[in-house]
Amino acid sequence: MTVDSDPYHDIRPYNDAEVPASIERLINDQEFIDAIVNHRFEHSPRWLSSLLSPLVKIFLRFKWRKFKTVxxxxxxxxxxxxxxxxxxxxxxxxxxxxxxxxxxxxxxxxxxxxxxxxxxxxxxxxxxxxxxxxxxxxxxxxxxxxxxxxxxxxxxxxxxxxxxxxxxxxxxxxxxxxxxxxxxxxxxxxxxxxxxxxxxxxxxxxxxxxxxxxxxxxxxxxxxxxxxxxxxxxxxxxxxSYENDPCDxxxxxxxxxxxxxxxxxxxxxxxxxxxxxxxxxxxxxxxxxxxxxxxxxxxxxxxxxxxxxxxxxxxYQLYPVNYLAAKEDCADITQACRDRFAAKLAELPESAHPYLIANYANPVKNAR
The missing domain is CATH 3.40.1130 (Glycerol-3-phosphate (1)-acyltransferase)
Incomplete structure (x- = not known):
């Protein structure tokens, strides 16, 4: 199917025939390779990271060469x-x-x-x-x-x-x-x-x-x-339902x-x-x-x-932290749970506390 005859070409996912070329574009995307190196070897000196970049490309080409279909x-x-x-x-x-x-x-x-x-x-x-x-x-x-x-x-x-x-x-x-x-x-x-x-x-x-x-x-x-x-x-x-939201x-x-x-x-x-x-x-x-x-x-x-x-x-599965934030009784709320939530609040300005609390408390209110 040509681009002109495909009404969804600009929005649809890749099909099997497009997989190899997409993988090749990823491997040749230096910004993508640098991101992998910086994440995987974040504590390495910069000069070492520059040497690792070609090796990561070789590794990915070897690892991903088997992928031909979605x-x-x-x-x-x-x-x-x-x-x-x-x-x-x-x-x-x-x-x-x-x-x-x-x-x-x-x-x-x-x-x-x-x-x-x-x-x-x-x-x-x-x-x-x-x-x-x-x-x-x-x-x-x-x-x-x-x-x-x-x-x-x-x-x-x-x-x-x-x-x-x-x-x-x-x-x-x-x-x-x-x-x-x-x-x-x-x-x-x-x-x-x-x-x-x-x-x-x-x-x-x-x-x-x-x-x-x-x-x-x-x-x-x-x-x-x-x-x-x-x-x-x-x-x-x-x-x-996430018991802990990494982006909270x-x-x-x-x-x-x-x-x-x-x-x-x-x-x-x-x-x-x-x-x-x-x-x-x-x-x-x-x-x-x-x-x-x-x-x-x-x-x-x-x-x-x-x-x-x-x-x-x-x-929606409610966890102890949800009941703790909503100030509702729950036998499963442990001291560790209280300490973890208090530590989260301590990382925010006091005026921002209600917004973190609401993120965990509102599912309890919705469940009523």
Whole structure:
């Protein structure tokens, strides 16, 4: 298929035929190689890092030469995730997935706490259970580095155009995205998408009805009723719970500056930094709770969004730190838990404490 005949060329993930060239571009991306060297050998002198760079390229070319298909990369990502979670968590619990049919395609709408780990955990749970992994929606704000684009599109990522502002440009982008999602489902390919744009930095998991309106654009073209079309999408709400959020201090500081100081200056590559911190940071226990396929009739996006929220709240795993932050009784709150939370608060200005507390306390309030 040529670029001209592929209506989704600019937003879709890479296919099997595009994998080798993408890997070659990554290996030849000096900035990407330097990032690996600087992370892996961060305490080495600079002169040694410059010598290591060609060796890393040789190593990657040898290690990645076997990857010819998207499925092979997904298997490798599964191995990486297994190792990563052993190093950065106390384990992952998956609930509700046994109720889903591995032969069907779904739209998984999850709460959004971590840029990279949220979809990675959903796909890891699917992969481990023998389901086909989902295509991953990510904003074009993450495409500032060429290597990020390559890695995301190699890993079944598709682009959500957030930079379109002009009404006609925005309508075109949303229509393309809606049709891409529908065509993916028709091809028996599941989708993961966050319930809102941007992470929930205050612990309030709320579905943005605009996401559902975007889904419906393809249905509207077919002159289908909202409720009828949405039932055809096999929407499954998913709740992702981290006992410890590696980015919690940064989130609290951002909210503090925005709301108390009036502004927050986001650095150019702050999203990339958040991705790295979310991946390598300690997450303690993790739970991924898959909800029920939505089959009821909902006449409006707002009504459907409220139902998605209800399922996410019902499947969200509350940990002792959540009850501690909410000042509610929980027999499992240990002194170690209190000390860890106190140490977090001590790293922030006192005026910023309420924002960190809210990040952990609000899921308890939502569960009522």
């Amino acid at each position: 499925a092979q990369i997904q298997n490798e990502v599964g191995v990486f995730m297994e190792s990563l979670l052993q190093r950065t968590s106390q384990g992952i619990t998956v609930t509700g997935l046994d109720k889903l049919d591995p032969s069907r395609a779904y739209i998984f709408i999850s709460n959004h706490r971590d840029i990279a780990m949220d979809p990675a955990l959903v796909n890891f749970a699917l992969h481990r259970a023998g389901h086909e992994t989902a295509l991953i929606a990510f904003g074009d704000n993450l495409l500032k580095k060429p290597s990020a684009t390559e890695l995301l599109k190699l890993n079944k990522g598709f682009v959500v155009n957030r930079s379109a502002k002009a009404p006609r440009q925005l309508l075109k982008a949303l229509t393309q995205l809606s049709n891409f999602i529908k065509d993916s489902l028709t091809s028996n390919q599941s989708i993961w998408i966050a319930q809102r744009e941007g992470r929930a930095k205050d612990g309030m998991d709320k579905t943005d009805p605009a996401i559902l309106k975007m889904f419906y654009m393809a249905g509207k073209q077919q002159k289908l009723e909202f409720s009828e079309y949405m039932k055809s999408l096999n929407i499954v709400p998913v709740a992702i 201090l940064a989130k609290a500081n951002e909210l503090y500056q925005r709301q108390e100081l009036g502004s927050y200056n986001k650095s150019e590559f702050e999203d990339i930094d958040s991705i790295i911190q979310g991946i390598i940071g300690n997450k303690c226990r993790i739970t991924v709770g898959f909800g029920e396929v939505i089959t009821a009739d909902f006449a409006t996006p707002e009504a459907l969004a409220a139902h998605i929220d209800e399922q996410i709240y019902a499947n």
